[in-house]
Amino acid sequence: MGFEYDVCIIGTGRVGLPLGLSFMDVGLKATGVDVDPALREAVCGGQMPFHEPGYDELVARGTFQIHGSPEICARSKAVVVTVGTPLHTHIETDLRQIQSVLEGLAPHLRPGQLLCLRSTVAPGTTTFVRKWIERHTDLRVGDTLGLAFCPERIAEGKAREELRTLPQIVGTEDDLSAELAVALFAPLAPEILPTDYVSAELVKLFNNIARYVHFALANQFALVADTFGANIHQIRHMANHKYPRSYIAGPGLTAGTCLRKDFGMINEWSPYPDMLLSAWKMNEYIPAFLVQHLGKRTELHDKVVAILGYTFKMDTDDTRDSLAPKLYRYVQRQLPEAIRVSDHHLPATIVDDRNGELRNWDVDEALNGADCVFIATNHTGYNEALRRLAERQPDTWVADIWNVTRADLMFYKAGALLDA
Ligand SMILES: NC(=O)c1ccc[n+]([C@@H]2O[C@H](COP(=O)([O-])OP(=O)(O)OC[C@H]3O[C@@H](n4cnc5c(N)ncnc54)[C@H](O)[C@@H]3O)[C@@H](O)[C@H]2O)c1
Structure with a gap:
């Protein structure tokens, strides 16, 4: 036919x-x-x-x-x-x-x-x-x-x-x-x-899960480094520099519909705690890590906090399973004076089923007068925005798990970028 x-x-x-x-x-x-x-x-x-x-x-x-x-x-x-x-x-x-x-x-x-x-x-x-x-x-x-x-x-x-x-x-x-x-x-x-069918199904799941676990390890290293007062971005560069084995990924808010859910498809038939569950927990903990560890350096209560990025990955308009909304809620629990969200890939009003309708600020307006900034997504353009911030407001605290400035700084006052 x-x-x-x-x-x-x-x-x-x-x-x-x-x-x-x-x-x-x-x-x-x-x-x-x-x-x-x-x-x-x-x-x-x-x-x-x-x-x-x-x-x-x-x-x-x-x-x-x-x-x-x-x-x-x-x-x-x-x-x-x-x-x-x-x-x-x-x-x-x-x-x-x-x-x-x-x-x-x-x-x-x-x-x-x-x-x-x-x-x-x-x-x-x-x-x-x-x-x-x-x-x-x-x-x-x-x-x-x-x-x-x-x-x-x-x-x-x-x-x-x-x-x-x-x-x-x-x-x-x-x-x-x-x-x-x-x-x-x-x-x-x-x-x-x-x-065959099942091998093809497993190839896809293993590809995604390997990535998810790889990022979980990177996130755990970021946590361990900061607990010891060390700088993960610098450590990672040295660890990877001309070293042919064990490439360490950069830390970040690891999420998105695919990576987060696929582990469930593998281990729904097993009752035991395993590496995939640990990876899930590690990646899910990162918004709390950022709030807790910036909170050790500066108070968020009664402060103006900017969150740059709301999508699950760089330069996309996809917010599905992004961890940025979770970060928003953890910041909210600190009772700041205001939280300003900015993401130039999203419309003027961000509609989020858990966080409601959020005004989407222009990036420089969001940073203007902000006491603290979280980089939630590594969108192109945030490096330049932070460098403008450094000139205007050197005392503003920044939490940049993504290292968007490539200055190898994670928790720092914006003014540090003037020398970096
Ligand atoms: N997004 C990615 O980067 C990516 C990459 C690889 C694999 N995947 C996988 O591909 C699949 C699709 O993901 P996606 O991101 O495209 O999802 P999506 O939600 O963007 O697209 C799914 C589409 O299916 C439509 N739909 C739902 N039920 C339907 C029905 N009965 N008849 C006709 N249309 C229907 C929805 O309206 C939607 O437009 C998922 O299994 C995902 O895990 C996604």
Whole structure:
């Protein structure tokens, strides 16, 4: 049977939309499905709904259309699922978005198609999907339908480049699925690494968790160094300088939807405290660490405190699972006179489900007259802002876990930057 589209992406968010546009860019006929009407309207009207560099022109062409109903999937050779896969508030994978996709999609699946899971999933999920499809449709994986798990490993902000440069893991368990999945990704990825479902699921989780644990160690070193009155940024540079083993990462507010949740997908079946739980605790402690350790140097009570950055990582507009809102609440508990949040990647009013509506200050206005500053995100531009602050208000205290100034200072009075 001939299909009108090569690929239909279900869930055209931060992963699905760049993927669909990149498929289009390499000559595939691509379309999408999403339940979010505002997102559909933006993309169909030629606008990127979020910040992801390199895609504005492709979206503006208006050729990538997003539909509200999965009916369109019947007309596509491949269907790729990139919906969210969060944890419940417990340590428990939340499969509701995947299940809702399957329920909507089942009547529209056709013989000869490939169903490709791309959301990050817990081990065993692709097998669950195979059994679900075979229970609820007449299709048989490996006979009349292809099924693959092909994880997304891009970093937000780098999708355009990394979709063309990262090797693509392709998890399948029969020849038909392998053939269809390799054919889908061959025009995009420079290299295909074929494997089975669970290995593909674990590759993705291990990649993310390794990063999360690596940063937790960096954060623990920052805590230990400051407890001994030593400077982690300087120590780290010396430790890494021309030393070929054990690279130490920089400390920071380690968070974001992917890194934080993925450990839960691995250890939800184990009752034991383990390294992943410790890493989670370490990374979650960092906002408290910053408030406690700046608090040893200066009082926050009745002071004006500025927080620069509210997103979970540099130069993005994504606040999901950011630790900056948690830092905000810890500062709030000190009863300062005022807290001013500034993040030039976010709108004039920051709407946060826990912290309410916050005014988003211009960075220099936020710093003007501030007694203390926390750098919550390492956005481009904060180095210059802190150096302007040093000239104007040398006595303002700064907590810069990210080392945005590259001056190797963590807790310091802004004036120290005049010599650094
Ligand atoms: N964001 C990243 O950098 C990144 C990187 C690698 C992997 N991942 C993984 O990719 C997956 C998607 O993440 P994301 O950041 O793109 O999430 P997202 O929330 O930005 O996008 C998910 C989209 O799916 C849509 N959706 C939900 N249910 C739907 C349904 N039934 N039918 C159609 N659309 C539906 C939502 O409206 C949303 O637009 C997650 O599993 C995540 O862990 C994310």
